[in-house]
Amino acid sequence: AQKITQTQPGMFVQEKEAVTLDCTYDTSDQSYGLFWYKQPSSGEMIFLIYQGSYDEQNATEGRYSLNFQKARKSANLVISASQLGDSAMYFCAMRENRGYSTLTFGKGTMLLVSP
Amino acid sequence: ETGVTQSPTHLIKTRGQQVTLRCSSQSGHNTVSWYQQALGQGPQFIFQYYREEENGRGNFPPRFSGLQFPNYSSELNVNALELDDSALYLCASSPNGGGEKNTEAFFGQGTRLTVV
Numbered sequence: 001a002q003k004i005t006q007t008q009p010g011m012f013v014q015e016k017e018a019v020t021l022d023c024t025y026d027t028s029d030q031s032y033g034l035f036w037y038k039q040p041s042s043g044e045m046i047f048l049i050y051q052g053s054y055d056e057q058n059a060t061e062g063r064y065s066l067n068f069q070k071a072r073k074s075a076n077l078v079i080s081a082s083q084l085g086d087s088a089m090y091f092c093a094m095r096e097n098r099g100y101s102t103l104t105f106g107k108g109t110m111l112l113v114s115p
Numbered sequence: 116e117t118g119v120t121q122s123p124t125h126l127i128k129t130r131g132q133q134v135t136l137r138c139s140s141q142s143g144h145n146t147v148s149w150y151q152q153a154l155g156q157g158p159q160f161i162f163q164y165y166r167e168e169e170n171g172r173g174n175f176p177p178r179f180s181g182l183q184f185p186n187y188s189s190e191l192n193v194n195a196l197e198l199d200d201s202a203l204y205l206c207a208s209s210p211n212g213g214g215e216k217n218t219e220a221f222f223g224q225g226t227r228l229t230v231v
Contacts, residue, residue, distance in 0.1 A: 004157070037222075043203055045158070045222035091157050100171035101209070102148055103220060105157030 003027065004092050004106035011111050013082045020067070021077040021109045023092030029053075033095040034075040035103065036066065040088045048090075051075055082113045118142060119208050121223035128196050128230050136191040136226045138206030145210065146170070147189040148220060149181060152203040164189055193228075201230045 005024045013019040025034065032053045037045040051059045051066045059066040067076040079086060089110050093103040118141035128134050140147050146165045150158035160173035164183035178194040187208075193200055204227075207220035 043205075043225040043227070045205060045207070047221070093157075098171065100163055100165070101146075102160045102163055102171060102173075103150075103158075103207075104160070105150075107155070107157050 003104045004094055006092055006106035006109050008109045009107075011109055013111065013113055015084060015113055015115050016081050018078060018080045019082055019111065021079070021090050021092075021111065023075045023077065023106060025073050025075060025092070025094050027073075027094065027096055029096050031097060034066070034068070035093045035095065036064070036075075036077045037091045037093060037105075038086075038088045039091060039108070045091070049077065079111075084113050084115065087111060087113045119206060119221050119223035121204075121206050121226050123226060124224065125227045126229070128228065130196055130198060130230055132196050133192065133194045134196060134228060136193075136204050136206075136228070137188065138191070138208075138223060139188045140206075140208030141221050143210060144208035144221070145187050146208060147183055147187065148207045148209070149189070149191045150205040150207065151175070151200075152205060152225070153199075154202070158205055161191065196230045198230050201228060203227050 003026050034051045036048040049059050049061045049064045051068045063080045065078045089108045091105050091108045093105045120139045122137045148163040149161040152158040161175050162172040163170045167183045180192045183189045203225045205225045206223045209220045
C-alpha cells in the first residue's frame, strides 16, 4: 500500500483564487511529520510547510496552510490567492521514525495557474 | 537558494558504465540523503549518510553506493548503469541526522542522468 497518496495528477486554478491539493497518508506510528514541497521545472524541491502529528493547530506559512485531519489521515495543502509563479509540481511527504530520518513522497500534483 | 549544490547538472552515460554524482551540503549540516526521481514520480529514498557512515538505505541494489567526506559533502556512485537508472537524482542535507521531526531537508537542484 502506498504511504502517501496524491489523487490529483493535475489541477487548474485561476490567478488570485484559492486551491486545495489533496494528500492522504498511511502510518502506524503515533509520531510523524508531514511536509509539502514545491518542485518547479528547475528540479529543486522547495520546502513549503510542515505539520507534526501532535500539533493541534493547522500549520500556516504565508499563503500556504495545511488542513490536517488526523483521524482521516489527510494533510491537504491550501494555497490562497494563487499566483502565476505557483505553477509547479507539488509533493506531499511524510517523515517517520525509522532510526534514521527520511522522507516518503507521493507522486505529486501538477498545478497550473492561469491569468 | 538552499546552499546545497549538486554536480554535474546534466549527464549522459551509456548502459554498463559507472557514474559519480556529487553533493555539497548546506553549511552546518552533517546529514546527506540521496533520492532518485523517475519521470512523473515522486522522489524515492536511496540512502542517507550521517557523520561519514551510511545511516539508512532504501530499496536499491548494492550497485548504488555512496560516500560522505569529513566536510560532509557526499558522492553517489552507480555501477553497471541500466536504462531504468535514467532519472533526476536529488541530494538533501539536514542537521543532526535530520532526527527532529520538524527539520525540513534542504534539497539541491539535482543531477539529471540519462542512460542510453
